Amino acid sequence: MANDFEGEQQEKDLVGSYFLELWRLKSKRAAVSFAKDVEMVNLDNESEELEEEEEPVPTELDTLNSSGGFSIVSPNKLSVQYPSVNLHGHDVGVVQANCPAPVKRLLYYFEIYVKNAGARGQIAIGFTTEGFLMRRQPGWEANSFGYHGDDGLLYRGQGKGEAFGPTYGTGDTVGAGINYASHEFFFTKNGQVVGTVEKDVKGRLFPTISVHSQYEEVIVNFGKDPFVFDVKVYEATLRKKQLDVIERILIPQTASYGIVRSYLQHYGYEETLNVFDEASQTSVPPITGIHDNGFNEYGTYALKHRKILRKLIKDGQIDDAFGKLRDWYPETVQDDTSAICLMLHCQKFIELVRVGRLEEAVDYGRVHFVKFYTLKEYEDLVMDCAGLMAYEDPKESPLGYLLEDSQRENVADAVNAMILSTNPELKDHTTSCLHSYLERLLRQLTACFLEKRLLNGNQGEAFHLPRLLTTKNN
Amino acid sequence: MSLFWSVIRQLAEIEAMATSKKVITRDDWEKKLNDVKIQKEDMNKLVMNFLVTEGYVDAAEKFRKESGTEPDIDLATITDRMAVKKAVQSGNVEDAIEKVNDLNPEILDTNPQLFFHLQQQRLIELIRNGKVEEALEFAQEELAPRGEENQSFLEELERTVALLAFEDVKNSPVGDLLDISQRLKTASEVNAAILTSQSHEKDPKLPSLLRMLLWAQNQLDEKAAYPRITDLFTATLEDPSV
Numbered sequence: 103m104a105n106d107f108e109g110e111q112q113e114k115d116l117v118g119s120y121f122l123e124l125w126r127l128k129s130k131r132a133a134v135s136f137a138k139d140v141e142m143v144n145l146d147n148e149s150e151e152l153e154e155e156e157e158p159v160p161t162e163l164d165t166l167n168s169s170g171g172f173s174i175v176s177p178n179k180l181s182v183q184y185p186s187v188n189l190h191g192h193d194v195g196v197v198q199a200n201c202p203a204p205v206k207r208l209l210y211y212f213e214i215y216v217k218n219a220g221a222r223g224q225i226a227i228g229f230t231t232e233g234f235l236m237r238r239q240p241g242w243e244a245n246s247f248g249y250h251g252d253d254g255l256l257y258r259g260q261g262k263g264e265a266f267g268p269t270y271g272t273g274d275t276v277g278a279g280i281n282y283a284s285h286e287f288f289f290t291k292n293g294q295v296v297g298t299v300e301k302d303v304k305g306r307l308f309p310t311i312s313v314h315s316q317y318e319e320v321i322v323n324f325g326k327d328p329f330v331f332d333v334k335v336y337e338a339t340l341r342k343k344q345l346d347v348i349e350r351i352l353i354p355q356t357a358s359y360g361i362v363r364s365y366l367q368h369y370g371y372e373e374t375l376n377v378f379d380e381a382s383q384t385s386v387p388p389i390t391g392i393h394d395n396g397f398n399e400y401g402t403y404a405l406k407h408r409k410i411l412r413k414l415i416k417d418g419q420i421d422d423a424f425g426k427l428r429d430w431y432p433e434t435v436q437d438d439t440s441a442i443c444l445m446l447h448c449q450k451f452i453e454l455v456r457v458g459r460l461e462e463a464v465d466y467g468r469v470h471f472v473k474f475y476t477l478k479e480y481e482d483l484v485m486d487c488a489g490l491m492a493y494e495d496p497k498e499s500p501l502g503y504l505l506e507d508s509q510r511e512n513v514a515d516a517v518n519a520m521i522l523s524t525n526p527e528l529k530d531h532t533t534s535c536l537h538s539y540l541e542r543l544l545r546q547l548t549a550c551f552l553e554k555r556l557l558n559g560n561q562g563e564a565f566h567l568p569r570l571l572t573t574k575n576n
Numbered sequence: 577m578s579l580f581w582s583v584i585r586q587l588a589e590i591e592a593m594a595t596s597k598k599v600i601t602r603d604d605w606e607k608k609l610n611d612v613k614i615q616k617e618d619m620n621k622l623v624m625n626f627l628v629t630e631g632y633v634d635a636a637e638k639f640r641k642e643s644g645t646e647p648d649i650d651l652a653t654i655t656d657r658m659a660v661k662k663a664v665q666s667g668n669v670e671d672a673i674e675k676v677n678d679l680n681p682e683i684l685d686t687n688p689q690l691f692f693h694l695q696q697q698r699l700i701e702l703i704r705n706g707k708v709e710e711a712l713e714f715a716q717e718e719l720a721p722r723g724e725e726n727q728s729f730l731e732e733l734e735r736t737v738a739l740l741a742f743e744d745v746k747n748s749p750v751g752d753l754l755d756i757s758q759r760l761k762t763a764s765e766v767n768a769a770i771l772t773s774q775s776h777e778k779d780p781k782l783p784s785l786l787r788m789l790l791w792a793q794n795q796l797d798e799k800a801a802y803p804r805i806t807d808l809f810t811a812t813l814e815d816p817s818v
Contacts, residue, residue, distance in 0.1 A: 127613060351787040357808045358782045362626050365619070371642045378627070378635040409642075416644065507644040508617055515616060540619055542811040543789055545612040550792035553608065557598060557799045565792070567618045570781065571625070 116532050117523050118441025121516035122483065125445070128512070129486055132503035157206055160199030160309050160324045181321040184220060184313040194239050195313045198230060199324065202306035203280055205561040208340065211279035211333045212309045213290075213323045216251065219271035220318030225251035227278045229287065229307040240310045245303045248310070249278065249289040249296070256289075256299055267296035275330040278309065281340065282562040290331040304559045361540050367401030368538035370408030370518050400534055403525045407431075408518050415514040416507075420450040427517065434520040439473050442520050444480055447471070448487045449513045452504050455490045463491065600802035602815055620645040622782055629771065629780040631658045649776050653679075657770045664763040669698040676766065683773045690769050692722055692729050696736055697762045700753050703739045711740065 162179035174183045175197060184195050203210040214227050228240035228248030241248030241257025248257045251270045255263025270276050270291055277290040286298040311320055323329065359382060366375040407430055414423040424446050427435055435443055447470040454463035467488060474480045486501055493499035503509065522528070522535040537545070544567060551565035600608075624645045627636040633654040636647055656679050663672035673694055676683055684691045695718055702711040715737050723730035735750055742748035752758065768778035786808055793804050801816040 124613075124616075345784075348787045348791045349784070351790050353783060353786045353790065353808060357786055358626060358780065360809050361782065361786075362623055365623055366639075369643075371639060374635050374638040374642050377638050378632055381632050381635060412642070416642075511616060511644065538619070539809075539811040540622070541614050543786065543805065543808065544614045544619070545609045546805050546811075546813075547785065547789040547792055548612045548614070549605070549608045550789070550796045552612075553600070553800060553802065554792065554796050557796075565788075567614060567622075570785070571618060571621050 115441065117519050117535050118445075118516065119479075120532075120536055121445065121512060121519070122441050122480075124512055125483060125509075128503055128508070129483070133500055136500040136502075157204040158201050159204050160201050160212065161326070162200050162324070163197045163311075163322060164200045164308075165197075180323070180326075181217070181319065182311060182313055183320075184315060184318040186316065193314070194237055196230075196234070196238065196240070196310060197312070198234070198308040198310050199322075202232070202308050203229070205282060205306070205559075206555075206564065208283055208563050209279055209281055209333065209337050211277055211329065211331070212325065213275055213277040213329050213331065214311055215275045215321045215323065216270060216272055216319075217321055218317050218319040219251065220313070220315045222315035223252045223269070223271045223318070224312075224314035225270070225318055225320055226257075226310075226312045226314075227276050227289070228257075228310055229278065229280070230310040231303065231305055231307060234308070234310070239312050239314065245305075246310070247287055247299070247301075247303075248312070249276065251276070256297070258299065266299070267291060277329065277331045279333070280307065283340065283344065293330045293332070295331075295336070361543070364401055365538045365540045367405065368518075368522075369515065370405060370412050372405050372409035375405075400522065400525055400528060403527070404521050408521050411517050411521070412514045415449070415517065416510055418453045418456070418510065420446055420453055423517065424450075427520075431521055431524050433524060434517075439477060441480075442516055444474055444483070445513050445516050447474075448483065449510065451487050452490065452509065455496060456505055460491060598800040599816060600800055602803050602813065605803045605813070617645070621648075622785070624648070626780040626782045628654060629777065631661065631767070633658060649774060653774060657767060660770065661763045661767050664694075664697065664766055665759050667701045667704070667759065669694055669701055669762075672766065673698075676770065679770065680773050683769050687769055688722070688725065689729075690765055692719075692726075692732075693762050693765055695719055695722070696732060697759065699736055700739070700758065703736075704754055708740060712737075 163175050163182065165175050165179060174185050175181070176183070179200075182195065182197050199212070203212075214225075216223075216225060219225065224239075226239045226241065226248040228246065230240050230243075230246040234240070234246055235243055238246075239248055239250065239257065240246045241250065241259070241263070242261050244259045246257075246259065249255075249266060250257060250263060251274075253263060254265075254267050254269040256266035257263045267289065268291060275292055279288045279290070280286075280301060281288060281298070284298075285301045287301050288298040289296045309322075309324070311322060313320060363375065363378065366372075366378060407426075411423050411426060414420075414426065424435070427446075435446075437443070447466075451463055451467055451470075454460070454466060471484055471488070474484050486504065490496045490499070490501050490504060493501070496502060497505050519535040523532075528534055533542075548565045548567075551563070555562045555564060620639075620643045624636060624639055624643075624647050627639060628647050628649050628651075631654055633651055636651055636654065639645060640647060640651075656675065660672050660675045660679070663669070663675060673684070676694075684694075699711055699715055699719060702714060715733065719733050720730075723733050736753060738750050739745055739748075739753060742750070745751055745754060771778045789805070789808075796802065797804075803813040803816055805811055805813060
């Protein structure tokens with residue numbers, strides 16, 4: 103018996119600590135965005151967590167690792183020239199970008215402008231790997247790819263090229279890109295796609311250009327200036343193509359209704375639920391089958407109570423919420439050092455600060471924070487709250503996130519989950535209390551994208567719900 | 577190496593690739609799932625987007641209050657949009673056209689196909705109500721001139737007028753025009769046009785995300801065996817079949 107009880111306690115703690123984790127995440131995000139606002143860079147992000155916007159992108163040519171003597175890179179590191187009469191096939195002037203092309207995205211692209219095709223126009227644009235021989239044209243060696251100006255051929259991994267596109271020379275703008283979704287390179291000339299070719303190489307690739315005859319001069323654009331080729335339109339077309347494939351997948355017509363409905367139940371948005379039910383039953387044609395299908399079997403558990411408590415917390419009436427919780431579900435707040443009690447006490451404190459009752463806040467903190475000070479795992483959060491008092495205008499401070507609606511919502515969600523966990527019928531405890539069906543589906547979706555990328559040499563796009571929410575598809 | 581052996585080796589490699597699917601156990605997959613953090617605000621936005629786009633104005637209003645989520649469109653415009661939709665659904669096409677023009681006259685001006693479909697629906701309703709003379713007059717005066725602009729309009733018009741030629745319309749080749757689904761089709765076309773005119777997406781995001789989930793799972797299937805979700809209604813993880 104005793105063991106059972108302990109097991110249950112632990113499970114409840116899992117629920118509570120989950121929401122503390124969400125809080126911490128928010129605190130971290132707030133700190134980061136505040137730091138960005140005041141232009142404190144140098145945030146020590148762990149490198150695996152780097153997403154697109156933080157991934158380093160090539161900005162200039164690498165002057166250290168280049169075929170010195172056969173090319174001269176200009177002081178701004180954005181153009182390259184072949185100064186001498188070339189003596190030998192191996193005297194190619196090759197320059198790589200200062201870092202490899204970023205991979206955690208759909209596309210990468212860069213361009214060159216041929217200022218002077220020189221004596222023979224032996225210019226090439228392409229991609230090479232880290233250990234590339236800096237005396238060879240991109241494409242001549244294994245794991246290198248290049249579109250050559252003098253013959254318009256595409257070279258990949260050998261000295262013999264294959265028919266590809268037109269030649270290019272003085273006055274032309276030529277681009278090279280990687281499509282990580284289709285595993286292809288694509289090349290452009292003067293704003294038009296010339297062609298694509300399979301990218302059968304794993305590992306990081308450096309944008310690379312080369313010159314090989316006297317007076318050849320090439321200016322590279324890594325995106326600082328607008329590209330001649332409209333890469334945005336190209337990307338949009340690719341996305342549209344992918345979306346068209348996705349839109350053809352069949353899903354049950356009522357799936358969305360069901361998922362929204364169970365979401366409203368899960369979080370105790372009861373008034374919305376009632377109105378939604380009423381409307382979907384009287385709509386033409388009526389949405390049938392989802393109301394009595396019995397899915398989300400625990401959804402209606404304690405719905406009224408959960409709704410009332412959510413409302414109280416949302417309105418900042420923490421004392422009332424605490425009181426009701428004690429009356430209705432005493433087991434959830436029995437341990438006064440539990441995560442849920444911490445969250446409620448902190449929220450009460452925050453509400454006092456919000457309305458400017460600072461003295462009361464101080465008194466409240468002194469009485470109620472004491473028992474949490476000794477618990478290491480709560481320290482950071484309690485300190486966040488207490489720190490609010492340091493600011494004359496706490497809303498605009500790095501701790502301002504505490505005063506946002508989402509903080510109340512998180513507390514309300516935690517209380518909601520605690521109540522759900524008291525349902526004696528519950529089978530897979532934590533999952534059911536913590537995650538709505540909608541969230542489970544979104545987590546699965548995100549995990550699939552991440553896993554696919556992982557199995558793909560970590561190249562390609564991840565799934566970002568916030569980005570998807572702000573883009574328009576049609 | 578002789579050609580024979582290199583072919584044999586290549587075949588062996590192909591076979592190895594085909595069978596070397598990565599297997600991810602339930603425990604490992606659940607760990608990965610737990611690393612995914614979905615923000616509550618984003619889920620709220622998704623739900624709000626669904627309510628708003630599908631026209632659940634009262635539910636959207638309540639949801640705004642209960643969750644603090646702001647809708648991405650003025651809720652008042654939903655009421656108008658739904659009134660138009662309802663008018664078409666119940667066969668009051670004239671009323672619907674008037675309402676659309678009240679909302680924004682450009683919608684029909686810039687969308688001849690939609691306007692034609694509304695007029696066609698009006699013709700269908702006249703025929704449904706047995707107003708033969710009125711129907712013929714309307715077809716010849718209002719619809720036929722529009723058909724000259726566009727060949728496909730003319731074909732649709734002919735098909736619609738053909739309704740008059742059948743005694744037992746329901747079992748005729750054009751019987752589908754009298755079906756409720758024809759009204760719904762027209763209604764959803766108007767609905768989409770109004771949303772577009774308000775620079776809002778015409779479809780909610782949630783169904784697209786569900787499709788995307790099924791698509792992403794199919795893609796991953798090629799490389800790995802892992803717990804999938806096949807039943808969208810219960811979001812239950814199914815053990816990988818190995």
